[in-house]
Amino acid sequence: MNNHSEAPVEAYEPPYYVAVFTAVRTQEQSDYSETNARMEDLVKDVPGFLGMDHAQTPGGLGITVGYFRDAGALAEWRSNAEHRAAQKRGQVEWYRSYTLHVAKVERSYGFTRAQSPAAG
Amino acid sequence: MNNHSEAPVEAYEPPYYVAVFTAVRTQEQSDYSETNARMEDLVKDVPGFLGMDHAQTPGGLGITVGYFRDAGALAEWRSNAEHRAAQKRGQVEWYRSYTLHVAKVERSYGFTRAQSPAAG
Numbered sequence: 026m027n028n029h030s031e032a033p034v035e036a037y038e039p040p041y042y043v044a045v046f047t048a049v050r051t052q053e054q055s056d057y058s059e060t061n062a063r064m065e066d067l068v069k070d071v072p073g074f075l076g077m078d079h080a081q082t083p084g085g086l087g088i089t090v091g092y093f094r095d096a097g098a099l100a101e102w103r104s105n106a107e108h109r110a111a112q113k114r115g116q117v118e119w120y121r122s123y124t125l126h127v128a129k130v131e132r133s134y135g136f137t138r139a140q141s142p143a144a145g
Numbered sequence: 146m147n148n149h150s151e152a153p154v155e156a157y158e159p160p161y162y163v164a165v166f167t168a169v170r171t172q173e174q175s176d177y178s179e180t181n182a183r184m185e186d187l188v189k190d191v192p193g194f195l196g197m198d199h200a201q202t203p204g205g206l207g208i209t210v211g212y213f214r215d216a217g218a219l220a221e222w223r224s225n226a227e228h229r230a231a232q233k234r235g236q237v238e239w240y241r242s243y244t245l246h247v248a249k250v251e252r253s254y255g256f257t258r259a260q261s262p263a264a265g
Contacts, residue, residue: 033167033206033244043165043248045210047153047198051258078167080200080208086153088200088208090165092246122257124153126212128163128248137242138171 034076034092036133041075042099043130044091048123057119060111067107073098099127154196154212156253161195162219163250164211168243177239180231187227193218219247 068074073094081087093099102108188194193214201207213219222228
């Protein structure tokens with residue numbers, strides 16, 4: 026199976042953690058893309074980081090979900106100095122509003138369509 | 146504050162539940178929009194339903210997050226007959242792959258930018 030960039034993060038064996046970040050951005054997006062790419066790189070170095078999904082409705086809501094093996098992995102990411110600096114800048118410049126929900130996964134389930142011989 | 150359709154669901158007092166549904170769709174989308182709208186109506190009738198966020202990257206990943214007061218509210222939604230029928234049809238027609246993560250929120254946080262007098 027290809028690790029297609031648009032394939033969602035798989036269902037891991039619970040328990041694990043999800044951090045659901047929902048955000049509406051401002052018009053001021055200087056350095057946002059670069060900082061976002063840097064954060065995506067940095068978080069991969071956190072032991073226990075499992076993956077990240079992101080979807081962005083053009084002109085609307087963005088949802089990012091980070092998956093972590095345990096609360097310690099999340100705490101490490103939360104205390105990362107570069108990450109904290111990016112959060113502060115986000116409040117001042119990039120985000121009109123956002124919400125973070127940190128939750129412990131109790132149940133997970135994945136579905137993948139069987140390849141049809143008819144489909145290319 | 147306006148209940149702007151793009152404003153994310155707020156941070157409730159934990160504990161509550163999130164159901165994170167990440168999906169990649171197929172080319173076959175007959176009746177998808179109508180069914181999706183019907184599900185959005187139906188879930189609002191579930192006691193303990195708190196809200197829903199959705200973001201869709203064009204041609205890519207869709208993320209839907211449902212928020213529920215407790216496990217009982219989620220169980221009621223999961224057992225809804227029309228919802229179950231829609232899930233089955235989704236597996237046959239609409240989704241190439243999807244993942245569901247059901248998790249209990251332990252911590253939540255919201256940020257809303259103060260209105261600037263300079264901004265319209």
